[in-house]
Amino acid sequence: MQIEFKSKVALVTGAAGAIGKSIAKELKESGASVFITDLKHDAVQVVASELGCKGQSADVTSEKQVKAVVTKTLQEYGTIDILVNVAGIIDTTPVEDITEAAWDQMFAVNCKGTFFFTKYVVPVFKEKKKGKIINFSSKSGKTGSALMSHYCAAKGAIISFTQALAFELASFQINVNCLCPGITDNTGVWDTCSEGYIRDMNLPREDVVNKFTAKIPLGRLASVKDVTSVAVFLASEGSDYMTGQAINVTGGREMH
Structure with a gap:
């Protein structure tokens, strides 16, 4: 079934990355007006030009910059x-080597950024009594992964945040769900993660990939398209009776 978003406006964060860009592209091609944001100005301009949409760079840990992006989106559309x-970061570090600054940065980007955008978009949704919020957690937000304790903690917080908002906003017909992808190939996140595992596990890249693939019942890493398809569904009217869900896109690696 073809999903259409004619007359809909979507704001996508982390849109210079592989998954964010793919979601923005799919929404745009399905009829939505799309506004994108990411940290680096040049990257935002390149993606916006490529997709034919509007965009503005912002540091998601800055409430002032986040508010400016939401304001600009409303001015445009x-x-x-x-x-x-989508915006988030990842790192692999043994717990005894995680600095306070690294811990704080992990939560600032993954959690505070999601909170800030939600804070400034929710009043728009409440006024119209309708809206879709799709957050990004991770398989690691449900079942922790070694060498990623700070990342797992932050992604677990996103799940709880999503569930709390689902209750809080349900009377306004605002749907709040999140995705929990497994390892997704051809993304900057996996590149960063795999490089960390290669270093910390002292294994060649091929062995690292094989080690993780062996744990997946469907026998492969996720593709960007696998993740995008679920995100776009959650943004559509087809998910109107779904809220508070943390949906696994893991090839069976995570089943709860």
Whole structure:
């Protein structure tokens, strides 16, 4: 079934990365007006030009910059119907080597950024009594992964945040769900993660990939398309009776 988003406006964060860009592209091609944001100005301009949409760079840990992006989106399109919080970072470090600054940065980007965008978009949704929020957690937010304790903690917080908002906003017909992808190939996140595992596990890249693939019942890493398809569904009217869900896109690696 073809999903259409004609007359809908979507705000996508982390849109210079592989998954954020793919979601923005799919929404745009399905009829939505799309506004994108990411940290680096040049990257935002390149993606916006490529997709034919509007965009503005922002540091998601800055409440002032986040508010400016939401304001700009409303100036450009008049409303917002869909918020997709993709922006996030990852790192692999033994717990005894994680610095306070690294811990704080992990939570600032993954959690505070999601909170800030939600805070400034929700009033728009409440006024129209309709809206879709799609947050990004991770398989590691449900079952922790070695060498990633700070990342796992932050992604677990996103799941709890999503569930709390689902209760809080249900009477306004605002759907709040999140995705929990497994290892997704051809993304900057996996590149960073695999490099860390290669270093910390002292294994060649091929062995690292094989080690993780062996744990997946469907026998492969996730593709960007696998993740995008679920995100776009959650943004559509087909998910109107779904809220508070943390959906696994893991090839069976995570089943709860």
